[in-house]
Amino acid sequence: MTAHYLVLSGLLFAIGAMGVLIRRNAIVVFMCVELMLNACNLAFVTFARQNGNLEGQIIAFFVMVVAAAEVVVGLAIIVTIFRTRRSASVDDANLLKY
Amino acid sequence: MDLYVPILVLAVLAGGFAIFSVAIAPFTGPKRWNRAKLDAYECGIEPTPQPVGGGRFPLKYMVTAMLFIVFDIEIIFLYPWAVSFAPLRGDDGRVIASGLGIFALVEMLLFIVTVLAAYAYVWRRKGLDWD
Amino acid sequence: MIHVLAADPTLADFGKDPVWITIIKAVMLFVFLMLGVLFGVWFERKLISRMQNRYGPNRAGKFGLLQSVADGLKMGLKEDLFPRTVDKVLYLLAPIIMVVPAFLAFSIVPIGPMVNLFGVQTPLQLVDLPVAVLFMLAMGAISVYGVVLAGWSSRSPYALLGGLRSAAQVVSYEIAMGLSFVGIFLFAGTLSTSEIVKAQEQTWYAVLLIPSFLVYVVCMFGEAARIPFDLPEGEGELVGGFQTEYSSSLKFALIMMGEYLHTFTASGIAVTLFLGGWRAPWPISLWEGANQGWWPVLWFFIKFVLTFCFIVWVRASLPRVRYDQLMSLGWKVLIPVNLAWILVVAAVRNVVVNNDTSAVSMGLGAVIVIGAIAIWLRFDTVNQRRREAKKAQAEAEFEELSSEPAAGGFPVPPLDLPHYHGVQHKEIPSGTN
C-alpha cells in the first residue's frame, strides 16, 4: 500500500532533481527544489504511516516551515537579481568563473 | 480512511454538477459570432491583453504571499499546541492524558514573541502598508 | 456537573455509516446547499430591499421566490463566450475549482445530533474528522486557487489584478481567522466539530471568547469577500475583478454559487464553533427533549439564518472599505490582537485547568496579560491618532511660518517665489526644505 506513495515520492523527487539540472529559469529551478522538498514530505508521511509513529508527520511540519523560509529567501534573491539583470535565467548569470 | 468516503461522495456530486454546468453551456446558448464580443474587456478602450505566461504584477503581492506563509506556518504550530494544551479528560471527567501545562505556555510565549519580533520588523519597514 | 447526552455524537461515531446512508446524507447536503443558494439569493435581495424601503424581486413566483431559478435558467441559456485571449483549460477549470471546495467545506458542519435515519443511528453531519476545522480552512484556501486562476487565465489586466487582490485578501484574513480558532481549541482540546459542539454544552464560545468571536466575525466577511470587504469584485474600480471575463453563462453562475457557499460556510462555522452548534439556546434547553431527535436541526437552522441575516444586514449598512484599509485591518489589528489574546487565554487556562496556582504560573500569566495590554495599547488607534495630530500640528505650523516669513523668523525666502523654482518648473512641495 505505502509502496505506491514511496514510488510517487521518488518520482516527484527525481522530476524535481531533473528540473533543477535541466531548467534554466531560476524560478523554475527553485520550484523544482520545492517539489523535491514536497516529495520528501510525502515520503515522511508515508513512512510515518508505515512505521506507525507520528514523527514523520511532525517532521513534515518542520519541512514546511523550512520550505517557507526558503521561499522567502529564495524569491527575494531571485527577484533582486531579476531586477538588476532583467533576466532570471541561470545561464545569464555567468560572471563568476575562472 | 473511511472518514473521507463521504467527502469523496460529496465531491463527486459537486464536481459532477460543476463539470456538467460548464460542459452544457455551449449547447444551451445561442452562437452569434462578433469580433468585439471576444475581446478582453477594458472599459471600452483597445484592450491590451496580458502576454502569455502572465503579466508582471506588483511585488507587493509577493510580499503578502510570503507573510501569509510565515503566519500560516505559525498557525500550523499553534493548532497542535492548543489541542494538547489542556489535559484530555474522559467522559467521566477523569484525566486520560495530562496537558502540557506551563511548559507549553512558556514555549508558545517564546514562539509568539519571536514571531512578533519579525512582525514588528515587517511593520516598521512598511511591509504591511499598501499605497 | 457535566451532563452527557446519549445523543451527542463524538468522533468515534463517524466512519461507521453504511454506504447508502452516506450517499443519502451526501445527497441531502448537496440538495440543501443548492436550494440554500437559490433561496439565499432571493432572501438576501428581498431582505436588502426591505431595508432600503423597496420591494425587491416579486415577479417570478409567489413573493418572487422563483427569481433565482429564473436567473439561473437565463444564465444557462445565454451564449457561452470565450474571449479570444484566454487560456482555455484554466479558464474553464477555475469556476470548477472555486465551487467544489465550497461544497466540501460545509460537509464538516454538524447540523444535528444522532438521529434515526431510515433505521440507522447516524449523526446528522456528513462527516467529522479529527482535523475538521483544518479541513474547512484547507477547502477555503483551495478556492483561492480558483480565484487566482480565473484572474490569470483571463489575460486581462483587471482580471489579473482582481485575482491577485482577492488572493491577497483571502489569505490575509485566513490568518486572522485561523488564529481566532486557537482559543476554541484551547478550550475544546480538539479540532473535531462535533466535539467542539459538545464542548459548548455549558457556555457558547462566543461568550467565553468574545474577542475571538469578534475577530472571527470580521474575518468572516473578508473570507467570503462580502461587503464591506468585497474588494476582489470591486466593480467600481476593477470592473468585476477576477470575474471580468466571465461575463455570463453557467460559468459565472458557478462563481456566484461558490461565493454564496462560502458565505454559508462562514455562517455555519460561526454557528458551530461559537454559537453552540445545533444546541438549543438557553431557555429552550431547559426542555429535556430540545437537544434530541430532529429538533436540533431547527435550532441550527435558526442560528444559521440569523447569522446570514446579519451578514446581509451589514451589507446593507456599510460601504466598501479601501483596499489598504482592508489589509491594514487584517494585518495590523486582527493578527497582533489575536496573538496576544491567545496567550492570555492560554495563561488563564493554565491556571484554571491545571490548577497550577504556583507563583511561576501566576507570574507568567500576569506578564502575558500586561504584555497583551501593552500590545493592545500600541496597536490602538488612539496612539496613532495622537501621533498624527502632532504631525498635523507641526505641518500646520510650518505652513503658517512659510507663508509668512516675517512672522516666525523663518530664514528662507517664501518657497513659491517664481525665481526659486518657477524657471525650471521643478516642483518643490511644501514641507520639504
Added chain:
Amino acid sequence: MQAPTIEYGTLAPMLLVFGAAVLGVLVEAFAPRYLRKVMQVPLTLVSLGGAFALVLVQVIMRGAPTEAVAMGAVAVDGPSLFIWGVILVLSFVCVLLVNDEGHFVASAAAVPGSADEEEAEAAGGAHTEIYPLLLFAVGGMMLFPAAHDLLTMFVGLEVMSLPLYLMCGLARRRRLLSQESSMKYFLLGAFSSAFFLYGTAMLYGYAGTVSLPGINKALAGGALLDPLLLIGFAMLGVGLLFKIGAAPFQAWKPDVYQGAPTPITALMASGTLVAAMGAVLRVFWVGLGNLDWNWRPVMWAVAALTMIVGAVLAITQTDIKRMLAYSSIAHAGFLLIGVMATFDKSQQNAGSLSAILFYLLVYSFTTVGAFAIVTMVRDPGGEAGHLSRWAGLGKRSPLLAGVFAFFLLAFAGIPLTSGFFGKYAVFAAALASGSESGDSLGGWMTGLVVLGVVASAVAAFFYVRVIVLMFFSEPAADGPSIAEPSMGTVAVIAVAALVTVGVGIFPQPMLDVAHQAAANLFIR
C-alpha cells in the same frame, strides 16, 4: 503523555545567540536609522562574547557534559562545546570585520546604478540587518553540529544557510557578482538540502526514527543492504558533503567565496566549515557508525577526490578569493581523511576526533586572518581580487604581505605554523587508525595519507606562487591601495596571526583542549 522538558541552562549559549538575534530584529524595527549600528554592534558582540562565556562556564562547572537535551534533540557533549566555542570566537572575530565600513550595500533591493541606490547611499549606512542575520547564521552553526536527530540537524542546516544566502548578496562593490553568487549559493544549497532531507526520509523509513542513536541501533540489528538505507545514506551524504564543499559537490564554493562580501566569505570559510564538519562527524560516527563498512570506501574516494580537485584546480585560479576557496576545498579533503580515521576502538576515535577538532580550530583562524587581509587590498572598484594586482605587495606593504605570506605558509602546512600541526594531527590519526586494523585498511589509509601529502605539495605550489608574486615581483605602477585598517580589522588579523604563530610553536594547550573535548567522544 509526559510533559516535555528543555534544559535551558545547558542550551543557554545557543539560546543567547538566538535571543540576541531576535532582539537585533527588534532594534532594526524600532531604533532610528542613525542609532541602529551603534546598538547592533555591541549587541552582537556582547551576545557572542556572552555565549562564549557561557560555554566556558559550562565546561568549567561541569567538565565535559555528555547529555542529550531538549528531549534528545540536541547533544551537548565535548565536541559540541568545543565547536561552539570555536564558532563563537570566529564569529566574534568576523563581526569585527563586518563592522568595517564599506563592505555592505546600502540597499540590497535597489538596482545597481539606479536612483534608488544613490538615494540609499546618500542616506548613509548599510544594511544593519546584517547583524541579526549573522547571529541567526551563527545560531544555526551552533545547532547544526550539535543536533542529535536528523530533523534538528536539518533545521540547524537551514537556519545556518538561509541568512548566509542573503548575506552573500549584500556586497557593496561588484553587486552583480555578489548577487550572482547569492543566487548560485541559494539554488545549489537548497538543492543539496533537499537531498539531505530525502536521505533523512529514507533513513526514517528504514529505522522508524530520525534520532541518530536510534538509527544506529536499527543498523545494529537490521539488514545493511536495505535499499532504503543505502539511498538514505547516500543522499544524506550528498547533503552534508555539499556543505563542507567536498568534491564532487564543490562547485559552489569558488563562486560563492568570490562573489560574497569578504567578511561573509570569512565567516563561511571558517564557521560554516567548522559547523558542517561537526555535523558530518556526528552523522557518520553516531548515526551511521554501524554502517562504516559501507561508507568508508565512499568517504575514501571523496576525500581523495576532494584533496586532488581542490589542490589542482586552485593552481589555475587568478582570483585570490577563488584561490582561497579551492584551498578551502583541499582542506576539507584533509579533514575528511580524519573522518575516515574512525575505528571501533574508542581510543582511536578520540584520537582522530581531537585531531579533526584541532585542525578545524587552526584552519579556521588562519582563514579568517587571510580573508581579513584580502579586505584591505583595494582597487578603486573594490577589493583587488585579481592575483596580478597583488604583485609586489611585499614592497609596498611589507608587514601586510608578510603576515599574509605567513598565513599562506600555514595553509601549506609548513612547520612552526599552526597549519602544520593540524595536518600532522590528522595524518597521524589516519595512519594510526590504519595501523591498528591489521587488515587491508591499513594500506588504504596509508595510501590516502600519501595522496594527502601529494595534494599538500601541489597546494603548496599555489600558495608559494602568491608569495612569489608579492615578494619577488615588481609592483605595478597603479597597484592597489592598502586600506587604512580599522581597529577591528587589525584586531582580527592580530588574533589570527597570534593563533597561527602561538599554536604553531606551542600547540599543546590547544591540543589538550581538543583532547579533552574529544575524550568522551560523541554521545550515542
Added chain:
Amino acid sequence: MSSLWLPILLAVPVLGAVVVALLPKGADQVAKQVTLAVSLVVLALTLVMAFQFPSAKGDRFKFAAVYDWIPSFGVHFGVGVDGIALVLVVLSAVLVPIVVLASWHDADGVRTADGTLITPKRSVKTYFSLLLVLEAMMIGVFAATDIFLFYVFFEAMLIPMYFMIGSYGGAQRSYAAVKFLLYSLFGGLLMLVAVIGLYVVAGKSTFMFPELVGAIQDPATQKWLFAGFFIAFAIKAPLWPVHTWLPDAAAQAPAGAAVLLVGVLDKVGTFGMLRFCLELFPDAAKAFTMPIVVLAVISIIYGAIVAIGQSDMKRLIAYTSISHFGFIVMGVFAMSQVAQSGATLYMVNHGFATGALFLAAGFLIARRGSPHIADYGGAQKVAPLLAGFFLVAGLAGLSLPGLSSFVSEFMVMTGTYASKAHGSGALTVAAVVSALAVILAAVYILWMVQRVLNGPTAEPVKAFKDLNVREIVVLAPLVALIIGFGFFPKPLLDVINPAVNQTLVNVKVDNPAIAEKGAGQ
C-alpha cells in the same frame, strides 16, 4: 641533566634575528654589524662547546637537553650532538660569519663595474635577520635528537632560504626559489608520512631518536619508511635524478646564500641518511645499498660531465657539488667505517671548499656582473689576490692532495673499495668507476680556472679591483681551513670516528673495516 649549551646556541641567533628585524628603518649598517656580532658570538660559543666535547658527559649525545614540547604527540624539544652532528654544527657556525661578511653589500643592490644594476636594492634588515634565523635552524637541524624536531627544522629551514633566493637572487630568482621550495617541500611531506608512520608503527609514543633506534623490526615496514625518509634526503642532498633544483637555486642565489645552501643545507640530506636512514632502518638500508650506490655513482659521473659543459660559473660549481654529494652518499652507504668517516669529513670539507669557490666566484661576478665564464679571462693579471684564492678553492674542489677534500675523497674511495658490506665486489666496482670522476674534476676545474684567470685580459676585466680587506677576511679563513685540514684532519676524525662506529654498531654491520681505524690517514 639537561645542558643549556645547545638551547643557548639556538636562542642567540633567533634573538639576534628579532633584534635585527626590529631595528629602525634605514639602520642598515647597524643591522650588518649586529648580525656579524651575533654570528661571531655563536661561533665563539660553538668553538668553546666543541673544545669541551671530548670531555663532556653523555654516552652518545653530549650536551643533551630534553624538554617536553608537545606531550600529546610524544614530541620533545630534544637536542644533543654526537661527533657527526658536532662537526656539522661547527661548520655552520664557521660559515655564517664568513657569509655575513661576504654578503655585506648583497642586499644593497648589485652593480657591475660600469654601474648597471643587476639586482635592485632590497631590505638589508630582512636579509640579515633571515640569515640569523637560518643559522639557528641549521644548528637546530643537526642538533635535534627528536625526529619530529628534526623534521620541523628540516622544513622550516626552507622558508628563510626561499626568501633569500627569491628576494635577493639573480634574474631567474623567483623560478629558482619556487623550484627549490617545492622540491624540498615535496620530499619533506613524504618524510612527514614516514615520520608519522615510524611513530605509529614503533608504538613508543615518543619521537626521541635514541629510543626509536631498532624499534622497527618488520623488514617490509622498514622499507616503506626508509623510502619516505630517503627520498626527502635524496632531494635535499641532490642526488641524481632529483638534483635539478640545485643548479638553478645555487646559480640564482646570492653568493652568500649559495654557500649556505650548498655548504650546509644540502648536508642535511646526507646527514639525515647517515643518522636516520641507516640507524632507524638498518635492514632496509642494507637492502637498498646497491641501488643507492648506483645512483650515487651516476651522480658523481653525471655531475662531473655536466659541469664540464657549463658556461655559468655558479652553475658549474653547483654541478661539481652534485658530483661531490655523490661521493658522500656513496661513502655513507658503503657501510664501512672508513668510508663513512670519510663521508662525514667530506661534508665538512666540501662546505669549506665549495664555500670558498662560491665566494670567490661571487666576488668575480660582483665585479663583472655576469656569471658567464666567457666574460672573464685574464683576471689573474688585474686581480692577482682574487685569482690566487680562486685557484686554491678550485684545486680544493678537485681534491688535490694536501688540500682537505683529498683526504675525505680518498677515504671514501678506499673505504668503499674495501667494503664487503654487500658481499660481492659490487662496491669495489662502484669505487673504481667513481675514481673516473677525479679525472673529470680536473677537467672542469682546471678548464674553468684557465678560462677565467688566464688568457688575454678582456676590456671590462681591466677595470677590476683586487680584493679589499673585507673580502680577504672572508676568504682567508676558509683557505686556511682547507689547507689546515688537508694536512691535519685528525682532530675532526677523532670526533667523527666514535660516532660513526656507534652508527655502524646500530646498523649491525659486521665489517672488518671497523678494525682498520683511521686507515685513511
